[in-house]
Amino acid sequence: xxxxxxxxxxxxxxxxxxxxxxxxxxxxxxxxxxxxxxxxxxxxxxxxxxxxxxxxxxxxxxxxxxxxxxxxxxxxxxxxxxxxxxxxxxxxxxxxxxxxxxxxxxxxxxxxxxxxxxxxxxxxxxxxxxxxxxxxxxxxxxxxxxxxxxxxxxxxxxxxxxxxxxxxxxxxxxxxxxxxxxxxxxxxxxxxxxxxxxxxxxxxxxxxxxxxxxxxxxxxxxxxxxxxxxxxxxxxxxxxxxxxxxxxxxxxxxxxxxxxxxxxxxxxxxxxxxxxxxxxxxxxxxxxxxxxxxxxxxxxxxxxxxxxxxxxxxxxxxxxxxxxxxxxxxxxxxxxxxxxxxxxxxxxxxxxxxxxxxxxxxxxxxxxxxxxxxxxxxxxxxxxxxxxxxxxxxxxxxxxxxxxxxxxxxxxxxxx
Amino acid sequence: xxxxxxxxxxxxxxxxxxxxxxxxxxxxxxxxxxxxxxxxxxxxxxxxxxxxxxxxxxxxxxxxxxxxxxxxxxxxxxxxxxxxxxxxxxxxxxxxxxxxxxxxxxxxxxxxxxxxxxxxxxxxxxxxxxxxxxxxxxxxxxxxxxxxxxxxxxxxxxxxxxxxxxxxxxxxxxxxxxxxxxxxxxxxxxxxxxxxxxxxxxxxxxxxxxxxxxxxxxxxxxxxx
Numbered sequence: 132x133x134x135x136x137x138x139x140x141x142x143x144x145x146x147x148x149x150x151x152x153x154x155x156x157x158x159x160x161x162x163x164x165x166x167x168x169x170x171x172x173x174x175x176x177x178x179x180x181x182x183x184x185x186x187x188x189x190x191x192x193x194x195x196x197x198x199x200x201x202x203x204x205x206x207x208x209x210x211x212x213x214x215x216x217x218x219x220x221x222x223x224x225x226x227x228x229x230x231x232x233x234x235x236x237x238x239x240x241x242x243x244x245x246x247x248x249x250x251x252x253x254x255x256x257x258x259x260x261x262x263x264x265x266x267x268x269x270x271x272x273x274x275x276x277x278x279x280x281x282x283x284x285x286x287x288x289x290x291x292x293x294x295x296x297x298x299x300x301x302x303x304x305x306x307x308x309x310x311x312x313x314x315x316x317x318x319x320x321x322x323x324x325x326x327x328x329x330x331x332x333x334x335x336x337x338x339x340x341x342x343x344x345x346x347x348x349x350x351x352x353x354x355x356x357x358x359x360x361x362x363x364x365x366x367x368x369x370x371x372x373x374x375x376x377x378x379x380x381x382x383x384x385x386x387x388x389x390x391x392x393x394x395x396x397x398x399x400x401x402x403x404x405x406x407x408x409x410x411x412x413x414x415x416x417x418x419x420x421x422x423x424x425x426x427x428x429x430x431x432x433x434x435x436x437x438x439x440x441x442x443x444x445x446x447x448x449x450x451x452x453x454x455x456x457x458x459x460x461x462x463x464x465x466x467x468x469x470x471x472x473x474x475x476x477x478x479x480x481x482x483x484x485x486x487x488x489x490x491x492x493x494x495x496x497x498x499x500x501x502x503x504x505x506x507x508x509x510x511x512x513x514x515x516x517x518x519x520x521x522x523x524x525x526x527x528x529x530x531x532x533x534x535x536x537x538x539x540x541x542x543x544x545x546x547x
Numbered sequence: 548x549x550x551x552x553x554x555x556x557x558x559x560x561x562x563x564x565x566x567x568x569x570x571x572x573x574x575x576x577x578x579x580x581x582x583x584x585x586x587x588x589x590x591x592x593x594x595x596x597x598x599x600x601x602x603x604x605x606x607x608x609x610x611x612x613x614x615x616x617x618x619x620x621x622x623x624x625x626x627x628x629x630x631x632x633x634x635x636x637x638x639x640x641x642x643x644x645x646x647x648x649x650x651x652x653x654x655x656x657x658x659x660x661x662x663x664x665x666x667x668x669x670x671x672x673x674x675x676x677x678x679x680x681x682x683x684x685x686x687x688x689x690x691x692x693x694x695x696x697x698x699x700x701x702x703x704x705x706x707x708x709x710x711x712x713x714x715x716x717x718x719x720x721x722x723x724x725x726x727x728x729x730x731x732x733x734x735x736x737x738x739x740x741x742x743x744x745x746x747x748x749x750x751x752x753x754x755x756x757x758x759x760x761x762x763x764x765x766x767x768x769x770x771x772x
Contacts, residue, residue: 353627355627355647355648355649356556356559356627356648358648358649359556359559359627359648359649359650360556360558360559360562360649361649362649362650362651363558363559363562363563363566363649363650363652364558364562366562366566366651366652366653366717366720367562367565367566367652369715369717369765369766370565370566370714370715374762374763376763376764378763379762379763379764379765380763380764382763382765383763383764383765386717386719386765389649390719393649428726428727431726431738431739431741431742432738434738435737435738
């Protein structure tokens with residue numbers, strides 16, 4: 132929910148409640164005043180009738196004017212005197228319809244007899260007045276509310292504009308581009324503060340990023356140099372003379388270990404680089420061509436284990452780093468070949484939106500840890516980072532990568 | 548060939564010096580940017596092996612200096628930085644090749660030989676070893692004047708061996724050279740055996756001597772017995 136919507140809602144409800152209460156009070160007061168006036172008129176009429184009786188010693192004629200009626204009724208002598216105001220409905224002969232009225236019931240004494248006098252005055256006019264006043268009030272209220280809402284909307288939208296401008300800049304902020312968040316011209320303190328804070332944050336993030344980048348470089352350098360020394364010393368040692376087969380086996384093991392250490396280090400650095408999006412060579416990649424190249428590159432490995440290759444390659448273009456695209460394919464194909472058995476098969480299906488690599492192989496008890504770092508089957512000679520890297524690459528470009536074990540086949544599917 | 552190795556890591560420098568010395572190669576060394584600048588200004592080299600991370604300056608500055616002095620020395624950058632940026636920057640500044648640490652000495656030698664060949668023989672790029680003659684550009688191999696047909700991999704393999712004559716080259720290094728080091732292959736490099744076997748067979752059939760020997764199960768040595 133937007134802040135302005137929330138604010139508007141509160142505003143609207145409050146206004147409605149206040150106006151409703153005001154309206155009710157207004158109605159009640161006006162009603163009361165008009166009734167008072169009617170009652171006063173009724174009393175004046177009563178007074179006139181009493182004076183008439185006293186002067187002429189007879190009852191005036193029962194009248195039935197437009198909005199006033201007088202009736203008489205003979206009462207028992209010993210009944211106490213009465214005087215009562217009432218709301219009533221009476222028949223208006225002129226309008227030929229029932230109308231609301233206000234009646235005064237009182238009694239007069241004439242020649243030792245008691246008569247009940249009922250004076251009824253029409254309430255139609257006062258009711259109409261109240262109604263008109265009520266309608267005008269409601270109308271004005273409605274107008275006021277609409278005006279309030281419109282003003283709120285227009286003014287709020289304009290007031291919040293700097294906020295949304297800053298927000299949009301933050302949304303489209305790209306760290307690798309090292310850009311600043313533009314200063315928005317505003318006189319509102321809160322937005323100025325937001326602008327400054329966003330800029331300060333961007334600056335500190337940029338600094339961290341630069342430091343991380345140089346850390347990655349340094350870590351790589353610091354680790355690779357000793358590795359390079361070990362490797363070069365091994366190469367040198369190999370040239371020094373003749374070795375027995377046993378010594379040869381030891382040397383081979385050392386070569387393997389350094390090779391693994393190198394690949395491990397390289398994979399870790401690569402993961403850090405992908406996580407921090409330090410590989411900007413994003414370009415349109417012809418996946419079909421790239422997959423075909425990789426298949427050619429892996430040809431000898433496929434042949435070695437007598438693996439049958441089934442490929443269905445349709446044209447597919449993907450926007451990503453070329454380097455990462457190669458690594459993704461290397462890792463997936465490498466796995467498909469490594470975790471296979473002699474005489475098995477590797478199936479590659481490339482479509483415009485997905486790449487599917489299926490290979491025969493025995494089930495691995497890794498559960499859903501397949502893509503986690505350093506999770507690998509005990510017999511695997513890999514680094515345990517290959518699929519973690521694949522997952523990270525896919526996450527970077529919002530691709531999805533899934534694994535399934537179907538029948539006796541491993542199935543990896545990347546959806547671009 | 549005359550080579551200058553600019554590297555601050557002493558033991559690595561020593562290994563490279565040892566590997567390159569011999570066969571009439573002259574190797575000189577520099578462990579700092581200053582020493583290297585001095586040598587570069589005084590002498591000409593066929594190839595300079597340049598480490599980018601030097602204690603007293605970036606190796607890229609040396610590269611810029613070479614360009615400014617209009618020197619024709621070949622330059623091979625050796626760096627621990629596996630970042631695309633510095634690779635492109637180095638090649639833009641006129642370096643001939645870029646090798647990431649750690650590397651196999653045999654790979655280094657092969658690359659240096661390739662650079663020197665390109666620099667020395669403009670267009671006419673032929674390696675001759677006894678009865679074997681290899682035209683690198685035309686991809687033609689002849690033994691005693693008679694052409695033998697090699698596949699691309701066998702041809703690359705032969706050049707690799709010729710660049711590392713008399714040295715033990717590991718299977719590991721060969722695999723990385725022919726298939727690329729980004730291909731995270733298994734530690735089992737036996738699949739290169741087929742290529743080595745075929746190359747040897749073709750050369751023997753062509754009338755060459757048997758120069759190839761398998762050693763300790765680790766690698767191969769190419770050279771006169």
